[in-house]
Structures are given as C-alpha cells and as structure tokens.
Amino acid sequence: MKVFELPDLGEGLQEAEVIAWHVGEGDNVVADQPLVSVETDKAVVEVPAPWPGRIAKLMASAGEIVAVGAGLVEYDEGEKIDAGAVVGEIRPKSGPVVEATAVEVERAGAGLKAPPAVRALARNLGVDLAMVTATGRGNVVTKADVERAAADIADAEPLEPLRGVRRAMARRMAQSNAEVAATTIMEDADVEDWGEGQDFSLRLIRAMVAGCEDAPTLNAWFDSNENGIRIHRKVDLGFAVNTDAGLFVPVLCDVAARSPEDLRQGLDRLRADVEARTVPAEELRGATITLTNAGPLLGRYTTPMVTPPQVAILGVCRARPEAVAHNGEVAVRRIMPLSLTFDHRAVSGAEASGFLAGVIEDLQKPE
Helix, strand or coil, X not given: CEEEECCXXXXXXXXXXXXXXXXXXXXXXXXXXXEEXXXXXXXXXXXXXXXXXXXXXXXXXXXXXXXXXCEEEEECCCCCCCCCCCCCEEECCCXXXXXXXXXXCCCCCCCCECCHHHHHHHHHHCCCHHHCCCCECCCECCHHHHHHHHHHHHHCCCCCCCCHHHHHHHHHHHHHHHHCCEEEEEEEEECCCCCCCCCHHHHHHHHHHHXXXXXXXXXXXXXCCCCEEEECCCCCEEECEEECCEEECCEECCXXXXXXXXXXXXXXXXXXXXXXXXXXXXXXXXXXXXXEXXXXXXXXXXXXXXXXXXXXXXXXXXXXXEEEEECCEEEEEEEEEEEEEEECCCCCHHHHHHHHHHHHHHHCCCC
16 A cells, blocks of 8 residues: 655645545546645645555545645555645635534643543533633632533534634734734824825835835844844735635735836735635745735724734724814824834834834825
8 A cells, every 4th residue: 555645735834624535435546636625724725646546545534634744545556656745726715614523632721720520520521621710719620610611612602613714814823922022012194185096005005115114124034043033125015805714914025116006906916816715825925024904994903913934014994083283283184093013022112113103104195
C-alpha cells in the first residue's frame, strides 16, 4: 500500500477541512484527476491525484480536519511520484458542510480548582471547566457548579464548530492577542469640507499613504525571532471586507503608485472576488499595513487587532454631524472617528501619533 498525504497547498497553512470526495474506495484513477476538495482558511482547493492507480482506502471523512502531511488515501497499485507542493483549482465554496463531532477537552481555567470527582462529572456531562463559574470556597468548582453549567448548555443551541474563514479568523485573533503588544490611540478628522462626489474608499487609501510617508515604521513587519523590524518601500494595503462567511482581508498592492481609476477598479474586483470566494490566495497575503472601515456599523471607535507580522492597522468608523469648535465658534461639522492600533514592540507612541497626524491632515483637505 502507498499513502498519499495532504500536501503543502502553497499558502503556508498547517491543516485543511475535507469538503467532498470525488472518488470512492475501489475506484481506478489517473494522474491529475480531481481527488478531493478541501477548504483552507481562504478558499476551497481541489486536490488532484498525484499518480495513477486504484484507491484502496479513503483515510479522512467529509468534515474532518486533516493536518498537512497526514494520510489522505491509500493506493494499492501504481508507481509513486513526488507530489511536491500541490496547488489545485480554487473555486467558490458550494454544498453543505458536514459537521465533525466536537472533541471534549478537560481543562481548568486560570485560577480554577476542581476535585477529581467534579472533573469526572464535568467530563461525563460534556462541560468544559473553563466555562464554569466556581462558587466553592477558595475558587473551587463544586458539583452544583458543573450541573448548573450543564443545564445552561442544554438550554442553548447545539455547539456549532467554527469552520473555514471563521475558524481562521479565530486563530488569527488568538495569535494577535498572544504575540502583539497592542496599543490603540484615537482621534477625529473633520471631513466637512469634502467636495461633492468624493470616493470615500480612495480618500482613505490616499490618507493611509500619507501616514506611511510621515511615519514609515508603521508600514513594516516585525520579526519576533530576530527582534527586528523590516520597513517596506511599497504600501501593500490590506483592505478588510466583511462577509456572511467571515472577514477577508484582500491586498491592494503598491497603492501609492496607482491611479485613482486603477485603485477603484482593483477595489471593485477584489470585493466581487471575495463575495464569490474566488479571490486568488496570493491576493490574501503580503499586506504591509491594514485598513478596516466599519462603515454603517454602530460604534464610535474601535480597537482593531494587528495581524502579525504587520505592526499597524487603522480602523475608521461612521462619520457623523457633531457640534464642535471651528474658527472660534460652535459649528456642526462632519466628524470621522479614527482608531489606530499598533504593535508597541516595533512602533513608538510618537511614531504612531505622527502616522495618525499625517492621515488626518490628508483627510481634512477639501479635495
């Protein structure tokens, strides 16, 4: 028997979810024939058969998470060849996702203590001790605490495992929280003097470029292993796009060198590709700094999270009319709230302030 393992899909990912098999056990296949569709963090990838032969066994079920290097299928004939890094066809996700059984993990949250009998009860009832509020003396979890948590779980909807984009988003947020020394500063821009017909997104992109020119250290990657910063010559702007499937951050490359018409076409194409789940994988990585626009969502300010190795992200919330001091008088002006989160390991407060000042100066220009 020869085993074909899940290859490196060319995106630096460590795992993928099996969506659908295109062959069955006992089938004869030819090289490059579609074998299985798997979902990565960013798209559904069709993995081809690496060599011809007969399929003896499918080693993973639909809905199962498979690590890179883990077995996918067993062959019982055919000559093995080097599969290398297989990059399949990327296409929109379709069809239902088969849910996998959640794995129970016995662990106590920070500062929680639980006797062995209570731990056993939690295991039997499917209760994660980290979710339990301890009421016993000395922060000890009691039997009643576990039973109360089990009753709360029974009253809730069934556990819905995070899949695809949302699973990737959760992992990235956890990575950001663990690795980045995040600090956020907030300020407002007065955009009352904007002329008619201003392209809101293009104004924000132009302002990001201005900020990077004033404070280049924010357009950079931080290498935590080498404890160093790599400043980029080009501004490759990550542009957060919210969808029903989760948050995508496609990248507009070298925005400082592109015309407004080219940027607008690029934005429209990226948004359409994201909605259709056909955005190429290479356009979802490599950002040097990120812009996230909350648009019509509620919230005056935000604390956006930096995605390593980047060191900064600017959050923009909905502009609104406000009574402010203007030219020595109280006037109603259109005010745009801005929130800049930066990695304080790589960026000083003065540099972050200089970046935000450059952004605001550009945004407050009439044209």
